[in-house]
Each structure stands twice: as C-alpha cells, then as structure tokens.
Amino acid sequence: xxxxxxxxxxxxxxxxxxxxxxxxxxxxxxxxxxxxxxxxxxxxxxxxxxxxxxxxxxxxxxxxxxxxxxxxxxxxxxxxxxxxxxxxxxxxxxxxxxxxxxxxxxxxxxxxxxxxxxxxxxxxxxxxxxxxxxxxxxxxxxxxxxxxxxxxxxxxxxxxxxxxxxxxxxxxxxxxxxxxxxxxxxxxxxxxxxxxxxxxxxxxxxxxxxxxxxxxxxxxxxxxxxxxxxxxxxxxxxxxxxxxxxxxxxxxxxxxxxxxxxxxxxxxxxxx
Amino acid sequence: xxxxxxxxxxxxxxxxxxxxxxxxxxxxxxxxxxxxxxxxxxxxxxxxxxxxxxxxxxxxxxxxxxxxxxxxxxxxxxxxxxxxxxxxxxxxxxxxxxxxxxxxxxxxxxxxxxxxxxxxxxxxxxxxxxxxxxxxxxxxxxxxxxxxxxxxxxxxxxxxxxxxxxxxxxxxxxxxxxxxxxxxxxxxxxxxxxxxxxxxxx
Numbered sequence: 001x002x003x004x005x006x007x008x009x010x011x012x013x014x015x016x017x018x019x020x021x022x023x024x025x026x027x028x029x030x031x032x033x034x035x036x037x038x039x040x041x042x043x044x045x046x047x048x049x050x051x052x053x054x055x056x057x058x059x060x061x062x063x064x065x066x067x068x069x070x071x072x073x074x075x076x077x078x079x080x081x082x083x084x085x086x087x088x089x090x091x092x093x094x095x096x097x098x099x100x101x102x103x104x105x106x107x108x109x110x111x112x113x114x115x116x117x118x119x120x121x122x123x124x125x126x127x128x129x130x131x132x133x134x135x136x137x138x139x140x141x142x143x144x145x146x147x148x149x150x151x152x153x154x155x156x157x158x159x160x161x162x163x164x165x166x167x168x169x170x171x172x173x174x175x176x177x178x179x180x181x182x183x184x185x186x187x188x189x190x191x192x193x194x195x196x197x198x199x200x201x202x203x204x205x206x207x208x209x210x211x212x213x214x215x216x217x218x219x220x221x222x223x224x225x226x227x228x229x230x231x232x233x234x235x236x237x238x239x240x241x242x243x244x245x246x247x248x249x250x251x252x253x254x255x256x257x258x259x260x261x262x263x264x265x266x267x268x269x270x271x272x
Numbered sequence: 273x274x275x276x277x278x279x280x281x282x283x284x285x286x287x288x289x290x291x292x293x294x295x296x297x298x299x300x301x302x303x304x305x306x307x308x309x310x311x312x313x314x315x316x317x318x319x320x321x322x323x324x325x326x327x328x329x330x331x332x333x334x335x336x337x338x339x340x341x342x343x344x345x346x347x348x349x350x351x352x353x354x355x356x357x358x359x360x361x362x363x364x365x366x367x368x369x370x371x372x373x374x375x376x377x378x379x380x381x382x383x384x385x386x387x388x389x390x391x392x393x394x395x396x397x398x399x400x401x402x403x404x405x406x407x408x409x410x411x412x413x414x415x416x417x418x419x420x421x422x423x424x425x426x427x428x429x430x431x432x433x434x435x436x437x438x439x440x441x442x443x444x445x446x447x448x449x450x451x452x453x454x455x456x457x458x459x460x461x462x463x464x465x466x467x468x469x470x471x472x473x474x
Contacts, residue, residue, distance in 0.1 A: 139384040140434035147397065147429060147446075214397055216428075234435035
C-alpha cells in the first residue's frame with residue numbers, strides 16, 4: 001500500500017499544452033507556415049530550457065538526448081514548409097529528410113530512456129521509501145530540521161556522493177562552503193528546482209550533510225501533507241535520514257547499483 | 273515588597289522630572305497633602321497622589337487620614353531621611369522555577385502545534401532565531417527571539433513533538449554544548465515553556 005497520495009498533477013504537461021495552443025493560435029491568425037515556425041522556435045527554447053539547462057544543473061548526460069531531440073525537432077519544424085512534399089515529388093528535400101531520420105532516432109532513444117527511468121526525478125520513490133515503516137502520529141509536524149545521524153568520510157567523499165545523487169536525479173543537490181543540501185524532487189516539481197538559485201528553503205524537503213558528516217533532515221509541510229495519513233514526524237524524519245545514510249554507505253562501498261535497485265523497488269508511474 | 277521591587281520603585285520615582293522636587297517638599301514640610309503639593313509644583317493632583325503613595329510603599333514616608341469639612345484625605349510625612357538598598361542580581365533568578373530543571377528531573381521536547389518557526393543560522397547546524405505566534409484573533413502577534421549559538425544548537429537538537437523527550441543535560445550532550453552555557457539554556461527553556469513551544473514532562 002503506497003503511503004503517498006496518487007499524483008494527478010498536470011504540471012509536466014503544461015509546456016506541451018502551451019506550445020500546442022500557441023501553434024494553433026498563430027496558424028489560425030498568420031497561416032500554417034507561421035504556426036510551424038513558431039512551434040519550431042518554441043521547441044528550440046524548450047530544448048535549452050528543459051534539455052541543456054537541466055544537463056548543466058544535474059550533469060545527467062541523458063538530458064543531452066532530450067536537448068538534441070527537441071533541437072532537431074525544432075529545426076525540422078522551422079525548415080518544414082507546407083507543400084514541400086508536393087514540390088519534391090512526394091519526398092522531403094535532403095536536409096529535411098536527414099532531420100526526420102534524426103528525429104526518429106532520437107525519439108526512440110528518448111523513449112528507451114523514459115521507460116528505463118533514466119530521466120525520471122526520483123523524489124516520489126524517496127518519499128515512499130522513507131515512509132515505508134512509519135506509523136501514524138497525529139499533530140506531530142514541525143517545520144524545524146533536526147539532526148538524525150552522522151556519516152564518516154572526507155569532504156570529497158560527501159561532495160562526490162551528492163554529485164552522484166544529482167546525476168541520477170535522486171536528489172537535486174547544492175554544495176556550499178561547509179555542507180551539501182539535497183532536495184528530493186518529484187516529477188513536475190523539477191521546474192521550480194532547476195531555475196531557483198537557492199534550494200535551501202523551508203518549502204523544500206531537504207537532507208543536509210555538513211563536511212564533518214552531520215546529517216540533518218527537514219521535511220516540508222507540502223511533502224508531509226502529500227502522504228495519505230498523518231505519519232509520525234519524528235520517525236519519518238529519522239527514516240529519511242537513515243535512507244540517505246544507507247545510500248552513502250553503499251556509495252562508499254562502490255555498490256551504487258544497490259541504491260538504484262532499492263529506488264526501483266518502489267513502483268510508481270514514469271511521470272509521477 | 274522585595275528588595276528588587278523597592279529599588280525599581282525608587283528608580284521610577286527618581287526618574288520623574290518632578291521627582292526631586294516632590295522629595296524636597298516631603299523633607300521641608302512637616303506633612304503635606306497631594307492637593308497642596310500639586311498646587312505648589314503645578315502638577316496634576318492624581319500624578320502627585322500616585323507619587324506620594326509610592327513613597328509610602330517603599331517605606332520613605334507614611335500617610336495619615338485627616339478629615340476636613342467632613343471630607344477625608346491623606347497627609348504624607350517623611351519618616352526616613354535615607355534608604356539603604358542592596359542590589360543582588362541573584363534575586364532576579366527565581367530559583368524555585370528552575371530547580372526542577374536544574375535537578376534534571378524534567379524531560380522536554382517540542383510541543384505539538386507550537387505555532388513557532390525556527391530559522392537556521394547561515395551555514396551552521398543551529399538556529400539563529402525563533403518566531404512564536406502569541407495571542408489569537410486581532411491580538412495575534414509574532415514574538416521573535418534572537419538566540420545565542422548555544423541556545424540555537426540546543427533547540428536544533430530538541431526532540432520533535434512525537435519523539436521521546438529528553439533531559440536538558442542529554443540534549444546538551446548531544447549538541448556538544450559546554451556546561452558553562454547551561455544557565456542560558458535553562459533560561460530559553462523556561463521562556464519557551466511559557467510560550468508553549470516546549471513541553472515539560474515530569
């Protein structure tokens with residue numbers, strides 16, 4: 001039985017719906033070619049916003065595939081003209097043809113990545129795992145962070161661990177002078193996180209590890225209320241902290257695959 | 273009246289603009305009524321009445337009721353030319369209230385629905401301030417307390433509302449707070465208990 005409420009958010013679909021609306025509007029007002037050009041430009045902007053920028057922020061290389069796909073699709077939309085097929089005897093010109101092949105190839109690659117959850121933010125799985133053995137506890141929420149344990153390791157170990165979690169989209173992380181801050185990101189929430197300078201806010205659930213190894217946890221009210229029941233806040237916080245400590249131990253032992261196995265053991269949808 | 277209260281009352285009297293003048297009148301006159309003193313100094317009779325009553329309460333003067341044309345009133349006369357007061361800061365610490373905490377018998381944790389907000393210090397594992405909402409409705413207001421580093425560390429380690437409560441010593445030990453900081457920890461615990469942020473369990 002899942003402890004989180006089901007995800008009915010359509011935030012992830014907003015860019016898609018927005019681009020279709022703009023396409024329909026410009027086509028109706030200025031003609032089909034203008035509509036295609038506008039859609040192409042929007043896709044180019046999306047490629048940078050959701051592909052390249054996400055890669056820069058997370059270093060997850062698969063975002064480059066997403067970037068390339070949107071970029072090529074955008075270029076194709078721009079060079080595509082109504083009547084092009086007729087003009088070239090039922091075939092696209094060589095430039096457009098090459099882009100079509102590339103779009104298909106990148107689309108299939110992207111589909112493969114999506115199915116394998118390589119581009120999925122894993123915040124939902126993290127919060128489910130944290131709540132696994134936590135019982136109910138009324139009126140126990142507080143917006144105060146609290147220490148939950150200690151890990152041993154050098155500054156580079158801790159920073160490396162944070163980078164690993166970020167690259168695998170398990171947590172969005174931010175390194176400061178004396179600590180790393182790690183925020184579990186659920187699908188649909190990544191837009192807020194990717195474009196914010198500061199992720200260390202009370203609105204975000206976060207696990208903080210200072211370079212002396214002290215681990216502390218803060219769970220946001222929004223994430224706490226996302227559970228079906230009022231869970232024991234103390235146990236939930238400890239459980240989230242211990243989960244990260246376990247992940248760290250596995251990372252240090254070079255058993256990162258166990259981290260992914262554990263996360264994959266929670267079955268949630270590709271887009272939630 | 274305790275020593276501290278007497279010092280406080282005397283300080284208040286002397287801090288008034290007209291304080292010294294009224295004391296002089298008390299010294300010069302054998303006895304004097306509020307009405308006579310107020311007309312002499314051009315002050316409101318109620319102001320002078322309150323002042324003279326305070327001199328009685330700290331034992332500098334005494335009052336005697338007299339009746340004139342069937343109307344009773346008080347006449348005040350000086351009974352002491354000097355007052356010796358000792359200021360002992362320990363008197364400010366209400367020992368009985370913190371004894372319970374000091375003898376380590378009380379377990380504490382954050383209270384449920386405490387209406388408080390803790391702000392983390394920049395880059396540190398401790399809080400810098402706590403804001404508590406006090407009152408309700410139109411009387412609702414925020415009380416903000418700036419914390420010392422030791423207090424911030426202590427509150428960072430304070431058990432959550434549903435966690436096992438701990439003694440002050442145990443929390444101080446977890447937070448690695450030195451013994452010399454204990455009085456300020458006891459003070460913030462007492463204050464936050466009064467503000468319903470901390471729950472004490474005997």
